[in-house]
Amino acid sequence: MTLLKFQHIMSNEIAKRSFLSRPPEPPANVLISEPLKAIFIGTTKIFKVPFSWSFANLTNPHIAVVGITGAGKSYFVKTFLIRASYIWNTNAVIIDWASEYKAWVRQSGGTIISLGKGDYINIMDLSGMKPLDRVKQIITSFEILTDLADYPEQRRLTEEALEQSYVNAGFMVSEKAPEGKDAPTLKDAIAILEEQLTEGSYEYPAELENAIYRLRQFAREGEDYFARKSTLDLAKMAESGLVDIDLANLPDERFRALAALFILQTLKERMRIEGSAEGKGLKTLVVLDEAWKIASDEKSDAVMIVREGRKYQFGLIVASQNPTDINEAIFSNVGTTFMLRIRFEKFMNYLQGSLNFSEFIKSEISKFGVGQAAVDMAFQTALRFPEIFVLDRVKGEEPLYVYTLDMSDVLTQSELSASVIQRDYQFEGDELKNKFIEYNVPAEAIETVFKTMDSQNRSIKMLDFVRMLRANGVTTNDVVTFLKSLSIDDMLITRIISAAGGA
Numbered sequence: 331m332t333l334l335k336f337q338h339i340m341s342n343e344i345a346k347r348s349f350l351s352r353p354p355e356p357p358a359n360v361l362i363s364e365p366l367k368a369i370f371i372g373t374t375k376i377f378k379v380p381f382s383w384s385f386a387n388l389t390n391p392h393i394a395v396v397g398i399t400g401a402g403k404s405y406f407v408k409t410f411l412i413r414a415s416y417i418w419n420t421n422a423v424i425i426d427w428a429s430e431y432k433a434w435v436r437q438s439g440g441t442i443i444s445l446g447k448g449d450y451i452n453i454m455d456l457s458g459m460k461p462l463d464r465v466k467q468i469i470t471s472f473e474i475l476t477d478l479a480d481y482p483e484q485r486r487l488t489e490e491a492l493e494q495s496y497v498n499a500g501f502m503v504s505e506k507a508p509e510g511k512d513a514p515t516l517k518d519a520i521a522i523l524e525e526q527l528t529e530g531s532y533e534y535p536a537e538l539e540n541a542i543y544r545l546r547q548f549a550r551e552g553e554d555y556f557a558r559k560s561t562l563d564l565a566k567m568a569e570s571g572l573v574d575i576d577l578a579n580l581p582d583e584r585f586r587a588l589a590a591l592f593i594l595q596t597l598k599e600r601m602r603i604e605g606s607a608e609g610k611g612l613k614t615l616v617v618l619d620e621a622w623k624i625a626s627d628e629k630s631d632a633v634m635i636v637r638e639g640r641k642y643q644f645g646l647i648v649a650s651q652n653p654t655d656i657n658e659a660i661f662s663n664v665g666t667t668f669m670l671r672i673r674f675e676k677f678m679n680y681l682q683g684s685l686n687f688s689e690f691i692k693s694e695i696s697k698f699g700v701g702q703a704a705v706d707m708a709f710q711t712a713l714r715f716p717e718i719f720v721l722d723r724v725k726g727e728e729p730l731y732v733y734t735l736d737m738s739d740v741l742t743q744s745e746l747s748a749s750v751i752q753r754d755y756q757f758e759g760d761e762l763k764n765k766f767i768e769y770n771v772p773a774e775a776i777e778t779v780f781k782t783m784d785s786q787n788r789s790i791k792m793l794d795f796v797r798m799l800r801a802n803g804v805t806t807n808d809v810v811t812f813l814k815s816l817s818i819d820d821m822l823i824t825r826i827i828s829a830a831g832g833a
């Protein structure tokens with residue numbers, strides 16, 4: 331008893347000590363990446379380092395976002411998607427449970443698919459798959475959403491009817507379907523089962539009746555959202571910029587979950603069909619926000635995307651108020667976890683247990699305001715610094731554009747490769763504008779600078795920038811004060827001013 335207590339005290343002491351002797355944030359070279367290779371998130375709380383996210387050194391690109399309602403999960407996701415699209419041209423498919431993203435997607439020029447209100451998907455569509463594989467997926471979805479798994483006979487009858495409807499429609503069940511050929515629908519499968527029932531040749535009519543009943547829930551007149559010819563081309567979904575799949579108009583959670591499962595299955599298949607991808611960034615991000623039914627079941631394709639996504643440059647973002655709703659296989663496989671404000675002790679303990687953070691981080695998280703976050707990253711190689719750190723807050727705008735002052739024409743080759751020197755300065759549009767105003771940059775100069783930056787991927791080289799300011803009547807003194815405000819050191823400022831054409 332006493333021994334136990336003693337050990338407990340000891341390990342607490344050790345935990346505290348190891349925290350004190352280690353730096354409380356990862357080093358700057360881990361937090362800061364080149365602007366076109368990483369996504370700016372916010373500045374760190376202790377050392378005020380601008381943190382940009384990249385998955386280059388992480389175990390995988392997937393992200394979990396947790397926090398209570400209003401903590402800023404969706405805000406973070408929006409900020410992240412916009413920057414990913416700007417930096418890497420990343421496509422995004424948002425599985426929008428509660429119409430939370432719709433207005434924003436519309437405003438950002440994306441596509442909205444409103445299921446239950448004008449748009450239909452035929453869950454028997456093949457998008458390049460073999461009918462047999464699609465049948466397996468449909469059965470899996472019904473197993474997740476209904477009690478089909480408990481009734482093997484009904485399961486078999488359903489599976490056979492689905493296969494038979496492909497055969498009747500002229501498909502070879504074990505071959506990839508030709509493009510453009512119309513798939514059968516659940517209604518065809520139901521008709522096959524009904525025929526068996528009227529024939530009366532099957533010895534357990536109750537099993538048939540129950541199998542029919544189960545399928546009919548998704549094929550009733552007026553609720554046949556998934557049992558009609560599709561109104562959209564799902565194969566293109568992963569390459570169509572920003573796509574919001576609005577599920578809020580579907581009648582209930584089962585319908586939403588069936589749609590979400592089907593979309594994940596289709597996306598996963600496309601990812602595999604297209605094969606591994608080359609390039610720096612992410613090709614497609616899939617967002618699951620509060621889709622707990624989908625994120626919590628291990629048979630769900632969300633788990634598959636997490637396991638295989640990296641090689642296809644396919645990333646999954648799972649957001650939830652309740653971290654225990656996210657399947658263990660997903661949670662333990664995400665490369666990054668953003669923890670916003672958490673209130674419930676139970677959730678906090680769960681996170682602390684899985685991510686293994688200090689009491690210090692725990693107390694920080696419990697004090698968070700809106701938008702403040704702790705970030706945990708899983709690096710590919712073991713490193714000698716903490717993997718968790720705290721951000722002042724997620725810095726974003728809706729919609730948001732990052733502007734970059736590029737130092738590459740000022741720094742020498744060796745300075746550029748040194749990690750301690752900042753290679754660029756990034757600002758949000760308004761932030762930069764305000765800074766200009768603060769340092770007496772006249773309106774015309776501001777306009778010229780923004781015009782130029784907009785035409786160059788929102789970036790400008792430092793010397794061009796300084797020359798432009800001076801050409802527009804900004805005094806050398808004001809330029810110097812502006813540069814100082816970026817914490818550029820005096821020696822470097824002298825070098826910039828003289829390289830740009832002297833004082």
Ligand SMILES: Nc1ncnc2c1ncn2[C@@H]1O[C@H](COP(=O)(O)OP(=O)(O)OP(=O)(O)O)[C@@H](O)[C@H]1O
Pocket residue numbers: 397398399400401402403404405406430651700701702723724725726
């Ligand atoms: N980092 C931030 N900076 C400024 N405002 C923020 C930030 N994060 C969130 N907000 C604002 O706070 C409000 C709540 O944020 P958000 O909708 O993202 O919360 P949430 O965690 O998604 O909540 P819910 O679980 O209810 O969906 C929004 O009005 C949002 O604009």
Ligand SMILES: [Mg+2]
Pocket residue numbers: 403404405430619
């Ligand atoms: Mg939200």
